[in-house]
Amino acid sequence: MAMTATEIQTLIKIGFPNAEVTITDLAGDGNHYAAEVIDESFRGQNRVNQQRAVYAALKGKMDGENGELHALALTTKVPKNI
Amino acid sequence: MKLIKPNLYTNSHRDLKMSNATTQIQSHITENDVVLFMKGTSQMPQCGFSSRIAGVLNYMGVEFKDVNVLEDQEVRQGIKDFSDWPTIPQLYVKGEFVGGCDIVTEMTMSGELDTLFDNKNVNYDKDASSKIRDANSE
Numbered sequence: 533m534a535m536t537a538t539e540i541q542t543l544i545k546i547g548f549p550n551a552e553v554t555i556t557d558l559a560g561d562g563n564h565y566a567a568e569v570i571d572e573s574f575r576g577q578n579r580v581n582q583q584r585a586v587y588a589a590l591k592g593k594m595d596g597e598n599g600e601l602h603a604l605a606l607t608t609k610v611p612k613n614i
Numbered sequence: 615m616k617l618i619k620p621n622l623y624t625n626s627h628r629d630l631k632m633s634n635a636t637t638q639i640q641s642h643i644t645e646n647d648v649v650l651f652m653k654g655t656s657q658m659p660q661c662g663f664s665s666r667i668a669g670v671l672n673y674m675g676v677e678f679k680d681v682n683v684l685e686d687q688e689v690r691q692g693i694k695d696f697s698d699w700p701t702i703p704q705l706y707v708k709g710e711f712v713g714g715c716d717i718v719t720e721m722t723m724s725g726e727l728d729t730l731f732d733n734k735n736v737n738y739d740k741d742a743s744s745k746i747r748d749a750n751s752e
Binding site for chain 1: 663698699700701711712713714715716717720721
């Protein structure tokens, strides 16, 4: 079963309430998305830990052969200091 | 009185399989400076993300071991548990997990991958690395 962009965004926003989250549907099949997550909590974290935190928010949707999210291109950033 | 036998054989068989995968993974990353756990092989990748990292490493002339997770379901799941990372491909340099396709792509573009290789004494072609950045910058 495919996920919608809204479902992904909702899950990420639950984990990162103040984040700016942008989801792009790469293939139109509900299975290949790109997500950009900009959040203050990433400051000082290396990329691996930033992305691990996003995967954790997605609560196992990526897991296993029946993982609903087949491919998620992730970009994590820290908000620019104004 | 019915004797209930715990299914020891099945459990230990599964544990043995799991630890076999872990042992294999550990020996790959100890015996090789750069290891890419990917779908397909570096010459014939079977996934766009895997293809991208393999392509970058090949272009930069980095010697690396490619482990085709499609050939072994236990390694395919095992590496995800081992790295605490849900996706393939996965790049290891000197036994340390560096990241998946997104992270390695970002590091290539920012020059951080070059720095990592310099710090870890991994040989690569600096010219090729600059060319990748030039070709991909906006």
